[in-house]
Amino acid sequence: MENLTSKQQQFYQSLVSFFQKHLRLPSHREAAELNDFKSANSSVQYHRALVKKGYLKKDGSENYTFTSALDIWPGNKPASTIPILGEITAGAMQEAIESDMGQLTFKYLFPNTENIFALRVKGMSMKDLDITDGDFVLLSQTEIRDGDIGAVLYNDETTLKRIHKEENSLRMEPANPEYDDIIIVPDEAEEVRILGKYVGHMNEQGIFKSPY
Template sequence: MGKLTNKQQQFYDTLITYVRKHFRWPTYKELAGRLGFSSENSITQYYNALVSKQFLKKDSQGNYTFTNPTDVWMTRDEEQGSRSIPILGEITAGTMEEAIEADLGHITIGDFFPNASNVFGLRVKGDSMKDLGISTGDKVILSKTELRDGEVGAVLYDGNTTLKRAHMRSDGVRLEPANPDHDDIIIEPGEFEEVRVLGKYLGHISEDGLVKASYN
């Protein structure tokens, strides 16, 4: 990964700030307005530079993604802070024994999520998944893996994103909310090519702490 120039860093930080706030990529016009560019051609040059230096990735359809999603969903303060839980000793799960204090290392995010390199988070807005305990302001944890029938995931469709349980059917896909006040979203076979799975739901973080998904 190459080192960014000051202007390239400003461009990258602008992307991060925008995606955090709006949960979508800015248009070229929006970027030009924010950065004071007179020509949208400059934006293409910056995108190419960030791809070349491996800060962004570009797929065959011309869509950009962040090479390291934690740049987006984790602040610099969080990056510099503690990411682990200390293991302070041993305790028996059998007969009563004296606790043994020792420095036995740390529990890290990798212990919670073994494939942490493919994991990212999104902040929730709305109550369509409230029966799973997911509320506005919670952070859902998602994995960039295949979404199978009956699993919950983040889906991009027709330019909009949603968190729903996906039911794969012969006549399309049914996206089911976990709230009876919301209707299912039905996607017909001809429209399925427009659907993009952003990530599979692994759990969420609320005021009560971490809740992991359960797929029985």
């Protein structure tokens, strides 16, 4: 990706901050207000520049997404690559041979990184899966099946649970016996939005990929 100018970087950071708070990118009008622009057209121009330089991609007339999930993580970014320094036997002992075998990347663990984003966990309802307060869960914008763990947005509130699709309702099951199931029975005017499927999480101990 090409380097951003200082003003483009400031604009891009405003998009990241807005996403971390609202779980969506701002409209052109909202982005203009965030950056004290006189008109939404300035936001359009900045968005075009970010698309051209590879920081955003455009899926529709006003539908933009981040090209890299790493850019929207709060706090420090993880190292982008890990060097492969050689081979080690898992059978009989053999001489260690050190060599440069390339690098492992985040994409090696999660091949579809363009569909992955992260959210920071608040609470302990998923602790039996070793997902605890302060961790970053990795969510994929892919179809979620009955019994998958995912993030749900409903009435401007979010939660991470195992999702069971039942007749006319969703049952969200915690991984902690101290918490009760959450049942959502929306009416016709209400929308339940599945933000993403859980594919792993990250904390100070490292990156953990979902076994499911």
